[in-house]
Amino acid sequence: MNKLLAEDIYYLMVLGRAFEYAAKEHYLQGEISGFLHLDIGQEAFSVAAVKAFAKGDIFSTYREHVIAIARGIEPGAVMAELFGKSTGISKGKGGSMHLTDLSRFFYGGDAIVGGQIPTAVGCAYARKYQGREDGVMVVFGDGATNGGAFFESLNIASAQKLPLLFLCENNQYAIGTKITRVAPFLHQAKKAEPYMPVYEVDGMDATAVYAVVKEAQSRIQQGHGPIFVEAMTCRYEGHSISDANSYRSAQEMKLCKEKDPIERMKKELLESWMAEPQLLASLEKRAQETVDQAVAFATQSPEPKPEELYTDIFCKECANVVS
Amino acid sequence: MLYREALNRAIDEVMASDESVVVLGEDVGLYGGSYRVTEGLVAKYGEERLIDTPIAELSIVGNAMGMAIGGLRPVAEIMTANFSLLAFDQIINHLAKFRYMSAGKTAIPVVVRFPQGVSRQLAAQHSESYEQMLSAVPGLMVLAVNDVNYAYHALKKAILMDDPVIFIEHELLYNKEGEVDFDADLDPFKARIAKTGEKITIVSYLKMVDDVMEALPEIEEKLNCSCEVIDLCSLNPIDHDTLAESLKKTGRLVVVEEDHKTGGYGTQIVSWAAEELFYALDAPPLRIAGEDVPIPYNRTLELASIPTPDKIAERVIRWGKNNGL
Numbered sequence A: 001m002n003k004l005l006a007e008d009i010y011y012l013m014v015l016g017r018a019f020e021y022a023a024k025e026h027y028l029q030g031e032i033s034g035f036l037h038l039d040i041g042q043e044a045f046s047v048a049a050v051k052a053f054a055k056g057d058i059f060s061t062y063r064e065h066v067i068a069i070a071r072g073i074e075p076g077a078v079m080a081e082l083f084g085k086s087t088g089i090s091k092g093k094g095g096s097m098h099l100t101d102l103s104r105f106f107y108g109g110d111a112i113v114g115g116q117i118p119t120a121v122g123c124a125y126a127r128k129y130q131g132r133e134d135g136v137m138v139v140f141g142d143g144a145t146n147g148g149a150f151f152e153s154l155n156i157a158s159a160q161k162l163p164l165l166f167l168c169e170n171n172q173y174a175i176g177t178k179i180t181r182v183a184p185f186l187h188q189a190k191k192a193e194p195y196m197p198v199y200e201v202d203g204m205d206a207t208a209v210y211a212v213v214k215e216a217q218s219r220i221q222q223g224h225g226p227i228f229v230e231a232m233t234c235r236y237e238g239h240s241i242s243d244a245n246s247y248r249s250a251q252e253m254k255l256c257k258e259k260d261p262i263e264r265m266k267k268e269l270l271e272s273w274m275a276e277p278q279l280l281a282s283l284e285k286r287a288q289e290t291v292d293q294a295v296a297f298a299t300q301s302p303e304p305k306p307e308e309l310y311t312d313i314f315c316k317e318c319a320n321v322v323s
Numbered sequence B: 001m002l003y004r005e006a007l008n009r010a011i012d013e014v015m016a017s018d019e020s021v022v023v024l025g026e027d028v029g030l031y032g033g034s035y036r037v038t039e040g041l042v043a044k045y046g047e048e049r050l051i052d053t054p055i056a057e058l059s060i061v062g063n064a065m066g067m068a069i070g071g072l073r074p075v076a077e078i079m080t081a082n083f084s085l086l087a088f089d090q091i092i093n094h095l096a097k098f099r100y101m102s103a104g105k106t107a108i109p110v111v112v113r114f115p116q117g118v119s120r121q122l123a124a125q126h127s128e129s130y131e132q133m134l135s136a137v138p139g140l141m142v143l144a145v146n147d148v149n150y151a152y153h154a155l156k157k158a159i160l161m162d163d164p165v166i167f168i169e170h171e172l173l174y175n176k177e178g179e180v181d182f183d184a185d186l187d188p189f190k191a192r193i194a195k196t197g198e199k200i201t202i203v204s205y206l207k208m209v210d211d212v213m214e215a216l217p218e219i220e221e222k223l224n225c226s227c228e229v230i231d232l233c234s235l236n237p238i239d240h241d242t243l244a245e246s247l248k249k250t251g252r253l254v255v256v257e258e259d260h261k262t263g264g265y266g267t268q269i270v271s272w273a274a275e276e277l278f279y280a281l282d283a284p285p286l287r288i289a290g291e292d293v294p295i296p297y298n299r300t301l302e303l304a305s306i307p308t309p310d311k312i313a314e315r316v317i318r319w320g321k322n323n324g325l
C-alpha cells in the first residue's frame, strides 16, 4: 500500500457507495427494476480485493456493481445496464446481476448461488495450462459455502494445484438466514482448511483486505495451488432492495455500521498518510460527479432495439453452421 | 384470500392434523418464505417442523426423500424453478424412481414446491419455467394451479398423497385474489373449465390462464364467437377426458404457455390432439408460447419474449380469421 493507492481505494469506495445510493434512488423512482443487491457497507472488501488482484481473471456473484466499477468498467456502462439501456455493459439484456467485460477479464455476476465457483476452477485450469501465472479470483458469499459446487471446487482446485483464489465474503447472512443457523461454525474458512492455506481478514478494513489478497495472489503465482481468503463484512441494506431487513435488530445494525469502512479509510488517510482534507473532499466531489454523470448517461441512452431479442444467443458463424 | 395465503392455509391445516408433515427449504422458517407462503408457521409448529436449510437444493430434495422413507411427510420448498435444476438429480434419478425400483414397496410422500416463470426483469437466470421437463418424467405428478380455490385444495391433497408431487407456482400469482370454498371436494387432477364456450378451446395453465381471460373479450368480439378456456391444473397426468369433450364440441384448439416454444409443454397437448382427435379438428391447432431465447432484463424485450394478453388476442384473432371464423 502507498498513499496514492490508498487515495484511489478511498475514491473508489466513495464512488461505489454513491453509485449504490443512486441505484437505490432510481430503483424507487421506477427507472431500475428486477433484483438490486446493494453493496453498501462492504465497499472495502469489493474495492480493495479487486485492486489487489490487479491482473488475472475475476468471477463474481450478483452483488457486483462495486466490484465491476473497481475493475474499471465505466460507472455509466454499469448504470445504463441497470436502466436496461443499449449502452449498458450487457446491452441492457443482463441487468444488475450480469455485468461482463472480457477486456477486463471480468466475467461478471452469476445469479445462481455458487454457480461461478466451478467455472472459475475451469478458468484456473486454462490459465495454468497456458502458463499464465496471474491466476483467477472467485468471489462468493457465505451462503455459497454450503453448496456442493463449493466443496467440489475446493477438492478439484487443490488436487490439481490450480492458481485460484477463493474469496469468501462472509456477511453472516444468506437473505434472512444467519450462517450459524445452517452451518456448524461462523468462519467458513474452516471448510477449506484441509485443502489449502486459509487467511482470515477483517473485510471492513480496506488496507487489511488489500494486503491479504496481494499476498494470496503472490503465493498463487508461485504455483503451489489455491488459497482461501475469508473476509468478515457487514451489509447495511437488506439482501436486495425488496428485502425489509427485519431479521436484524437495531442493535446489530448499529454495531455493524460502527465499523464503517469508508470512515475508517478516511481516518487512515488523514492520520497515517497525512492526506490533506481538501484532497479527500475533492475526491468525494469527483465521485459524486461521476455518479451524476453515470445517471445522466443512463437516462439519455436509448433502449435496445427490438431485434436484440434474438441476438447474442449464438455467434453468427455458429448459427451458419447450424442452418 | 390471496393465492399465497391459500397455500399457507393448506400447509397449516395439514400440519395441524398430521404431525409427520414437515416443511424444509431456504428461508422457509424464521423468514417466512421468500414469497411469504410459509409466513407465521414457525411460530405455530417450531423450527423442528419448519426447517431452514442452507442453500443446497440437491440436499433439500434428497433429504426430503429420506425423511419420507423414514416416515415423515415433507413439503420441500425450492426458492424458484431456476434453482430446482440443482436438485434435478434427486428429483429425477431418486424421487421419481424409488417406488418403481423397490417394486412398489416404498411410498414417497414428498411435495416439491417452487414458483417459476417471468416475473419482472429478473433476467436470464431467474425467469425460467421447467414444467415441460418435469412433466416428461415418469413417476412424478406435476400440478400447476392457476386458481386460488384450487391452489388450496390441490396443495392439501398433494401433501396427503403417497407419491411425489411437483407443485409448480408462478411468481406473479402469489398476490392473486380469490375465494376459497373450504368445504369443496376438488380433484386436483381434473382440469378446470375457466369459461365455457362453443367455437374455440383455449388450453392453458398457471399464470397464462389469466392472460387468456384478459384477452378473451377482444377475441370473442372480433371473431364473433364464444371460446372455452380450460385451465389444466394437472400437467401430468393430463385430464384428457375434459379436453376431448371440449374439442369435440369446438373443433378448434389453441394452447397458450409461457415457456419456450421449442419443446414447450404445449407440444404435449397438440400432439395428443393430432393423434387422438384429428378428425374432430376443423383447423390446425395454434400454439402461443415464449420465444426461444433466454429471458432478457430490459422490460420491453422481456415482454416481447413471452405471450401477453395483447399478443394472445392478436394471434388468436388472426388464426381464427384464417380458419373460417
Ligand SMILES: Cc1ncc(C[n+]2csc(CCOP(=O)(O)OP(=O)(O)O)c2C)c(N)n1
Pocket (backbone or CB within 6 Å): A061, A063, A111, A112, A113, A114, A140, A141, A142, A143, A144, A145, A171, A173, A174, A175, A239, B026, B055, B057, B079, B083, B086
Ligand atoms: C442455487 C441458488 N439457490 C438459491 C438462490 C436464491 N438466493 C439468491 S441470493 C441468496 C443468498 C446468498 O447469500 P450469500 O451467498 O451469503 O451472498 P450475499 O447475498 O450475502 O452476498 C439466495 C438464497 C440462488 N440465487 N441460487
Ligand SMILES: [Mg+2]
Pocket (backbone or CB within 6 Å): A141, A142, A143, A169, A170, A171, A172, A173, A174, A175
Ligand atoms: Mg452472505
